[in-house]
Amino acid sequence: MGRWARMICSLFLLLQVLVEPAENSDFYLTGDYLLGGLFSLHANVKGTVHLNYLQVPKCKEYEMKVLGYNLMQAMRFAVEEINNHSSLLPGVLLGYEMVDVCYISNNVQPVLYFLAQKDYFLPIQEDYSSYVPRVVAVIGPDNSESVVTVANFLSLFLLPQITYSAISDQLRNKHRFPALLRTMPSADHHVEAIAQLMLHFRWNWIVVLVSSDDYGRDNGQRLSERLTGRDICIAFQESLPAPQPNQVATPEEHSRLGAIVDKLQQSTARVVVVFSPDLALHNFFREVLRRNFTGVVWIASESWAIDPVLHSFTELRHAGTFLAVTTQSVPIPGFSEFRVRRWQAGPPSGRNSQGSTCNQECDECFNTTKSFNTILTLSGERVVYGVYSAVYAVAHALHSLLGCGETNCTKEVVYPWQLLKEIWKVNFTLLGHQIIFDHEGDMAMPLDIIQWQWNMSQSPFQSIASYYPAQRQLKNISYISWHTPNNTVPVSMCSKSCQPGQRKKPVGTHSCCFECIDCLPGTFLNQTADEYDCQSCPNNKWSHRSGTSCFRRRLAFLEWHEAPTIIVAMLAALGFFSTLAIMVIFWRHFQTPMVRSAGGPMCFLMLTPLLVAYMVVPVYVGSPTVSTCLCRQTLFPICFTICISCITVRSFQIVCIFKMASRLPRAYSYWVRYHGPYVSVGFITALKVATVVGILLTTSPNPTTRADPDDPQIMILSCNPNFRGLLLFSTGLDLALSVVGFSFAYMGKELPTNYNEAKFITLSMTFYFTSSVSLCTFMSVYSGVLVTIMDLLVTVLNLLAISLGYFGPKCYMILFYPERNTQAYFNSMIQGYTMRKD
Known part of the structure; x- marks a missing residue:
């Protein structure tokens, strides 16, 4: 038996163990072609508590993820819009099958479920080019760790996978993940946007806080590398402790968080960049508020940039200025009404339990989401467009593969590798944005720098700048309401900038910490060449103290008028x-x-x-x-x-x-x-x-x-x-x-x-x-x-x-x-x- 055969056999056995029919599903829509959806409706930050027993975790026992449910609704909306109002796929009905992956706790079981056929069997074959799995493509999941796990399986079958919010740069490796695409820029662009924001406001002394997982460590390292050579120094970097699944802080976590906040208070850095999942920050910001720590500019990564639960901590308005990097807001006509109609009408009817999989239930989703409906509506539905455009990308590829005309399509068998080729080719405009994937499978959607606002008469996440991946440039920086006296731009510098004609004398190990020394007469400072040494003037020139250039010396000789x-x-x-x-x-x-x-x-x-x-x-x-x-x-x-x-x-x-x-x-x-x-x-x-x-x-x-x-x-x-x-x-x-x-x-x-x-x-x-x-x-x-x-x-x-x-x-x-x-x-x-x- 070959290596591929042994691997498929293992997957088959695991599928047989994990699959258990559950109660009626609210996550299913029948159709000619099914799309798989992976969303985090609940979250277990640690994600390892279930490994001591052989059972799929029950996601509804974890913390509710409002944004996850909102994204799932976006996929529903896109599929129904295509079925009812679009010229795409005439005569073809798209369906969906969605599963709650509990952030990173439940990744393998849904993948095996999507790969298996309707009889729950995943046959062992030498050649899978003619194999037809349950779904034609998978949308999601949302975080990089889950995407890596899922992509390792789906890439074996070249089953198209489009993620809407995972930014890890390792996902750009098409040799490892040939079937993976993204509807948002990679972490490289997110980090570049943060770096350019610091350069714009001349912040060169910062603190970096990261979660104690791959997401935090990788992005913290990437930011450190990007800042090298840009005269921006990291005062220190700390790892935030992972909270318990029930979000109850242990004494050890309290002590650790207190030590981090104490260090922040003692530091002269006034800018804090945080790379962490949203749930890992709840206890941290509670500690920040408890110690009344304020006067800081907080820069959020995309993982918690528009989190409505954290935003609901209204006391955070006193903790400083909150800026964040997230995808550009693209209003989707009719979506807000669609979400409201769903929870007002009640849960949709489900399928028979024999045809559903576990984690297709969300008892409190509607009621919980209702309480955040206002902030979700005012926020501009930012990440929603990533799911919406992913569904449309699959629909356009399927439209081309089926040879659809204006009135009908040929309902042929769709093999995953065929659809993948067509997805790579898609090029269309959706709500004013060009949908096209580059050679690394990414879509160059603009990013926004947003500021958190607590005035509910306007958007809670006000856009103050835009970053364009194609130009790698931050543009259109507008007014920011700083949490400082007289609304002045916060200063976060280890040493104040030297005056013209002053060289830098390093102090300590950080290049941002220095003393300013005047250049002596006869020397000048060429900042474009070297900021640490004054250069001597040519023999026929001279300069005053603190000179930035040399002037020609006056020639002296005997003159008649003397x-x-x-x-x-x-x-x-x-x-x-x-x-x-x-x-x-x-x-x-x-x-x-x-x-x-x-x-x-x-x-x-x-x-x-x-x-x-x-x-x-x-x-x-x-x-x-x-x-x-x-x-x-x-x-x-x-x-x-x-x-x-x-x-x-x-x-x-x-x-x-x-x-x-x-x-x-x-x-x-x-x-x-x-x-x-x-x-x-x-x-x-x-x-x-x-x-x-x-x-x-x-x-x-x-x-x-x-x-x-x-x-x-x-x-x-x-x-x-x-x-x-x-x-x-x-x-x-x-x-x-x-x-x-x-x-x-x-x-x-x-x-x-x-x-x-x-x-x-x-x-x-x-x-x-x-x-x-x-x-x-x-x-x-x-x-x-x-x-x-x-x-x-x-x-x-x-x-x-x-x-x-x-x-x-x-x-x-x-x-x-x-x-x-x-x-x-x-x-x-x-x-x-x-x-x-x-």
Whole structure:
């Protein structure tokens, strides 16, 4: 015997044991083709109390499920509407056979009953493709656990099963459940709707409560996974204890529920998501009300989203704001009247007990439902449309399979697998909604986010938003009446959102708990890249404290309108015109002793570079360029070195004439014969040129920028990044020449007055030496724009010291004491010096 044969044999034996005729059925309607219906008219939350004896449980001993009876009525209504008023299945009468499955307590017996034939036998066959069970399709049951149990049986026979409210994602597996379809979106969409609702209201610190069954655990895990990466954290998750079948809380359950409520009260989270069957929440909310716990946003899963019994706990209006995810409301014309007519007219007549199965009785259903009729009517009959559309989907598939026309159908034998193929193909519009199943057997019905209201003049479950599975998007969020002072949106955050420009510093293990730290100046926060680290600005940009972007730094350089620039320019102009005047005076008095004693032609060698140096002063002003940087690094140093070298050589020459000529006559003759002064100046100048060229080769003349140490918003635009080191290296030769010139000048302090230039040279060289050292010292402690100003000012003052300090006194003597500018006067001075020496 094969595996399939053994399995069918086992089912047959179990059917024989479980099936017992009961009293007359109120759940049956005869017809050409029967639909099976599985509904939870009563509920036993634990669902395991009957396993200690071999007997089908009596559902009517459990808690009444008002919604379950309402759904059963919807199936009745749909079948009768098709039979009486629809163009579907002309000449064909649909019937139904419905069973109360007691939530999850009674699943196997109804399935075996539907699979068996009218003689209650389920034959063992090798091939069931030609097998015709009692019903052509099954509608229900309502919860995922029951659906899984039922689907495992029905899928073996490919008997179509359409569930109207089970959302478990495992039901999307068509390899495991090839005959299962749903008229509502899967749990993936329900959880996504909840996640998007939290994102909309910026709730990132929540509590999750789940029932201690597969439904609670699976959906709690799915929500946790969906929130990962969305900056929404779960403060804690707790499992609610399963109540006893009689809903009487034991001391252990009281203690456990009290501990959960205490934890909720101590938590800073103000949003609580609850995944649990409705009956498992009765004792929990009683404990919530007993402890006067309020100020919370409760988010209900679809299992208790529109439960009228929980809603009847009117004191819950003080426990906070109740939001829920459920199917969209689709009013069904005539259904409310149908339900009222049924319970007013009394129970329908049943079949003979020989043709019924157990759990086809509901003694108090009509009276209990009557008390909730108002809330059921005002609620919009939300889940009812799932049953209604499921019946119509089977009817459309049967209509196509039977080849129905406008007036009649061929009443052929319908095999389950044939009908299943047609159900997958259905595509029609029902009350404005498209009925079509996707590749996973789900129907993309929109979901509603609802708010519980206790004003009976309006719907108790007011729609405040819609979620569309096809777009996976929450839309049309409308007004919500919050249970808060001034109707403000509740805040549920572990840490308040950081201000722009503040980075997050994690606190603890949750990513939603953090401190806000300002980004330092020069850094900014790019929230799209990283909320936990501030990024540095580029070199040419800066930012203020708590910056979200960088701004371009202001370039700083000498400008003409600045006061220091004007002062230096005026000094340079003074030096230029005074040097030009000196050159004219020396040119007109070139043959006089005063000019010749000053150096004669060498004076013009000194004055010409001075004029050039004064003319190059403007290159220090304005935005540096390659050409202006080349001028700064070449013309200025070379011109100044020529002047210093001429003064040094001139000092040495005077000393040689008066003090060394007689002692070293041969050396002096060589000095005169081979133009020693000019050769020396040329050699020093060549050395300076070589130094300048070496600097240019090692460093680029391109302008560079560096941050101002005193104001980082400013970038200093200068010619050379190694300005300090290069200045010391470039001025080293000039400093050495100034020391040598000073020494020779000091040695000639006793020379005749006309040749005694010690005072002037000493003054010039001392000023140059001290100013250069001061400039280097200033640059070592400061690197702002003032460095450029000081460098230019010191250079101009040194030029003035040479122009006016060295040549000024000689021009004064030429212009105001012409009697002293004679050969006789100079000879008398030399004779007096000689007599003193002797």
